[in-house]
Amino acid sequence: MKNKSVFIGKWYYTKPDLIPNKNGDIVIIKRLSFGPLEAYEWGIDVNNTPYELYKWAENDFYEDESYRKNITREELINQILSVILLFEENGLSEWVNIYGQLLLDIC
Numbered sequence: 001m002k003n004k005s006v007f008i009g010k011w012y013y014t015k016p017d018l019i020p021n022k023n024g025d026i027v028i029i030k031r032l033s034f035g036p037l038e039a040y041e042w043g044i045d046v047n048n049t050p051y052e053l054y055k056w057a058e059n060d061f062y063e064d065e066s067y068r069k070n071i072t073r074e075e076l077i078n079q080i081l082s083v084i085l086l087f088e089e090n091g092l093s094e095w096v097n098i099y100g101q102l103l104l105d106i107c
Helices: 073-089 093-106
Strands: 005-008 011-014 026-034 037-044 050-056 067-070
Touching: 026 073, 037 073, 050 073, 073 093
Parallel strands: none
Antiparallel strands: 005 011, 011 026, 026 037, 037 050, 050 067
């Protein structure tokens, strides 16, 4: 993949990281905003359970809104389908192909 990240609107997307991080999570979708500073992440944890993470990092006003929760495989698939559509609408065929392959691997 040429570009490891891309901006679409106010959101900054990074490519999937299929190597588990220090917590054992495989990050499939990572979306960041720099105004306000917040992050969303969808992936699979060390126990092979899909998860969703939201992190508010702008200031202390909404830090209690941050969360991490387990989601169903269907919810993860729906998130992948939504980014495929987003990348398709923005002419990012390389990203569409990567997430399309991920979708096949997960199903």
